[in-house]
Amino acid sequence: MDVMARNNVHVSGRGDRAMVFAHGFGCDQNMWRFVAPEFESEFKVVLFDHVGAGGSDLSAYDKSKYSTLHGYADDLAEIGSALGLTDAIFVGHSVSAMIGVLASIKAPELFGRMVLVGPSARYIDDGDYVGGFTEKQIAELLEFLEDNHMGWSAAMAPSIMGNPDRPELAEELTNSFCRTDPEIAKAFARVTFTSDNRSDLPKVTVPTLILQCSEDIIASEEVGKFVRSRIPGSEIVFLKATGHCPNLSAPAEVVSAIRAYV
Amino acid sequence: MSEPGSDDYRDLFENAPCGYLTIGPDGRITKVNATLASWTGFAPDRFVGQRLHQFLNMAGRIYYETHIAPLLRMQGSFNEFALDFETAAGERLPVIANAVERRDADGGVLFTALVVIKATDRRRYERQLVDSRSELQKGLTSERETAELREQFIAVLGHDLRNPLAAISAGARILQRSGALQNQKELRVLDMINSTVTRMSDLIDNILDFARGRLGGGITLHRAMRPLEPVLEQVVDELRTASPQRAIDTRFEIVEPVNCDHTRIGQLASNLIGNALTHGARDMPVRVGAKTNGDEFEFWVANVGEPIPEAAMERLFEPFFRGDVRNSRQGLGLGLHIASQIAQAHGGRIAVTSTPEETRFVFSMPLATTAPN
Structure with missing residues (x-):
């Protein structure tokens, strides 16, 4: 299994220390396009797509493996080991924050620091715990995803998967950053929004920074503070950026927060 | 025709048959037209200063944050996405929307424009298609x-x-x-x-x-060129032993070598003769013949008895087909099916004629000595 091809891994930049960027649910490694290049002068920058997203090898998508976040965390650890990374800086957005947490527990030498952007240990409310969503709302989301096929159709799929470098397909490739096989999108949404990693947080031994956006409906301030309270020795920085994707809406603020921490 | 004035444009904006909405660089709504206001049941000033997701259902909110907002930043526009507004009355308003980011020279966002088309019927129809497809699958x-x-x-x-x-x-x-x-x-x-x-x-x-x-x-074949007649004789002998009270007359005139799978042709012969013994008149002999004539090998089995009904003819070679289920001697209904498969594998076929005088199965195959396989 070629891990580099499977996860569409791209390595760039100068520097001995690696900085690994992991995208969240929805799109692919392009989510880091305004952030990652800023670190190329000092770090070895590693970008990748989760299997099922972006330019990953869709034939590697295994329903049962990816039915929990552990499948994704194993991949992340494998990428790290394929590149021989130790003491790297992990930057994970959204669900990838928890994927990084799991990977760091599995392979404690892999990361020396973690930056979690908009993390949530559990999206669905549970007793006193406020995740922000009810089970019913998540069920509605899974159904709603089928209404947005993102231009994905059975007829298009072969050209998307088989010819990523053919420029004549460029026009058809609109939305490609977020285009996913609807079945995989639904499965990734399910594993993302039904996961519960609250009990994993105390096992983290890596110094961790949480970047918390304001007015983020996916991962609220309360949720971010919960993560901060459970990861030993973690810090939290509140960004002025609003929404769930500060890596796109306020890249400069994200870059300076990461830079200040590492 | 005179140039349209600003009043005309204002009217087009406000009362167009679609909803318009603009969002400032801070993510807050700056303008909404009268059409969208009336569809949702909220006054236009209820929108201004709010975030779009406040007017969407939860699924739409998550989708907007995880797909639409990132895509707008990455590619500047996004067309034909489905969204659900929540109306003042608490009802769902399914729409199709396009959005575009207007940017300044440095790529900074000036504002985001959203156009919204009411799509209740279309969305319901698409949902039904999706549902029926998954049912079918x-x-x-x-x-x-x-x-x-x-x-x-x-x-x-x-x-x-x-x-x-x-x-x-x-x-x-x-x-x-x-x-x-x-x-x-x-x-x-x-x-x-x-x-x-x-x-x-x-x-x-x-x-x-x-x-x-x-x-x-x-069916895989192991072709050989050795004599075929002894194989057919052996098949007939076995069937004679199995049905000692029945007569089987043979007439073999195989003068040219037949390049075939002998075991398979023996199986075919056994199935056809067995079929004739089962269905033929008990007191009349089953007649079996084989011959070569230049470029073809032919093997036939004939019996006297009730003709095969017209309706049964077409399905004779289908698996598990049995002419009369009550007849327990008929077996599984695989004999003729397998025989026809063996015939096909040899590039040949089985033809049937059935009259009150005689029912006859004729297997014929080309005598291609250099045939592959």
Whole structure:
């Protein structure tokens, strides 16, 4: 299994220390396009797509493996080991924050620091715990995803998967950053929004920074503070950026927060 | 025709048959037109200063944050996405929307424009399509699984039936050799056991071939050029032993070598003759013939008896087809199917004619000596 091809891994930049960027649910490694290049002068920058997203090898998508976040965390650890990374800086957005947490527990030498952007240990409310969503709302989301096929159709799929470098397909490739096989999108949404990693947080031994956006409906301030309270020795920085994707809406603020921490 | 004035543009903006909405660089709504305000039941000033997601249902909110907002930043526009607004009355307003980011020279966002088309019927229709497709897929998957299980079952069954049969056959052989059985009645029982074992063994061969054919292996041939006549003679002898009270007349004129799988052609012959013995008149002989004529090999089996009904003709070679289910002597209904598969594998075919005078199956295949396979 070629891990580099499977996860569409791209390595760039100068520097001995690696900085690994992991995208969240929805799109692919392009989510880091305004952030990652800023670190190329000092770090070895590693970008990748989760299997099922972006330019990953869709034939590697295994329903049962990816039915929990552990499948994704194993991949992340494998990428790290394929590149021989130790003491790297992990930057994970959204669900990838928890994927990084799991990977760091599995392979404690892999990361020396973690930056979690908009993390949530559990999206669905549970007793006193406020995740922000009810089970019913998540069920509605899974159904709603089928209404947005993102231009994905059975007829298009072969050209998307088989010819990523053919420029004549460029026009058809609109939305490609977020285009996913609807079945995989639904499965990734399910594993993302039904996961519960609250009990994993105390096992983290890596110094961790949480970047918390304001007015983020996916991962609220309360949720971010919960993560901060459970990861030993973690810090939290509140960004002025609003929404769930500060890596796109306020890249400069994200870059300076990461830079200040590492 | 005069140029439209600003009043005309304002009217077009406000009362266009679609909703307009603009969002400032801080993510807050700056303008909304009268059409969208009336569709949602909120006054226009209820929108201004709010975030779009506040007017969407939860699924739409998550989707907007995880897909639409990032895509707008990455590619500047996003067309034809589905969204659900929540109206003042708490109802769902399904729409299709396009959005575009207006940017300044440095790529900074000036504002985001959103156009919204009401799409209740279309969205319902699409949802039904999605639902029915997944229903169909579910059905298809379960059909496939059932078929696969059935064929695996047949394969296992065929295999498991061989062992006890081999034991019976070996037992009968021991009795025969020991000379322990002397009187005619006992010897007839022994003959019956032997013929039943032969028949049973043929049935199992057919089952296994059928299962293999269906499991994707198909019928594989091991062609050779040795004489075919002894094989056919042996098949007829076995069937004569199995049905001592029936007459089988043969007429073999094989003058050219036949490049074929001898075991398979023997199986084909056995199936066709067995079929004639089952369905033919008891008091009339079954006639069997084989000949070569230049470029073709022909093997035929004819019997007198009730003709095959017109309706049954078309389905004669289908698996598990049985003319009359009440007749317990008919077996599984695989014999003719397998025979036709063997014929096809040899590049040949089986033709049938059936009249009150005679029912005749004719297998013919080309005598291509250099045939592949």
